[in-house]
Amino acid sequence: MTKIEKVLFTGKTHTTVNRDPNAQRGDHGVVDIRTSAPDCENREFIAAEPHPTAEQLFAGAWSACYITALGIAASLKKVTLPPDASVDIQVDVGQTGPGWFLGAQFTVRVPGVAQDVAEAIAHSAHQICPYSKAVHGNIEVALNVVTA
Template identity: 50%
Template sequence: MSKITQVLATGKTRTTGTDAAVFSGNHEGKLDIHLTAPGNNAVRVHHFNAIEAHPTAEQLFAGAWSACYSAAVGLTAKQLKVALPADTTVEIEVDLGLGGHEYFIQARLTLFAPGIDREVALKIAHGADAICPYSKATKGNIDVVLNVVTD
């Protein structure tokens, strides 16, 4: 897999909540998109950080991935019988960049689960990564870094 040596643009989304609650996003708020997970009537509001007034492909990809991954976080937590805090948040950043003379994307997924034991949060993050179709589609195709923040 080729590495990005120069980042040209970054699309970032922040999705809060992982179950039937309403989801809210970051403070930038250039664009709000309401998405739901399959079989879930919950509304997810994604706020995109944008340099321009319209979303980039990287922001749209991050937003769709965020909706899917957030649902997977909720499902994984339920399977592990862990109650997630109301302020659980998923942040996804997708970079467009150059590696030599070719274009690539890479991503960073961060699960914010305040008050959850770090090892439990890591199990949830990795479990969600294992079942999320977007994570499966990118596995081995792009560089992805998975992080957890529990404070």
């Protein structure tokens, strides 16, 4: 796995499970994309640019899948995720020497959950999420878990 030396393009997402149709939406000039999962809960890819880049679309699809896996991992550990749990993913395309590579940075927010429990759930979600499994060992993935 190669670490990116120079980032050329970045796609960012913020994904939540939307249980409130009155939740704050993206700012003017951006698009909210609703995705779905087999459990039929809505996942929101909030505030995408009107013409998203491939990196942003990949980050959005990955984050919708990952937040579903996060819920599954939490339920397997008998933990209820807070309603404001969210996942931010940044996917970078960059170079190291002449080679082009992908990299990803995750920020998982689970306010009120003990740090060690939240980290265990976040790591377990990567073992469940098909996108995470597909890129495992192929790209560098950084994980930051925020519980405050």
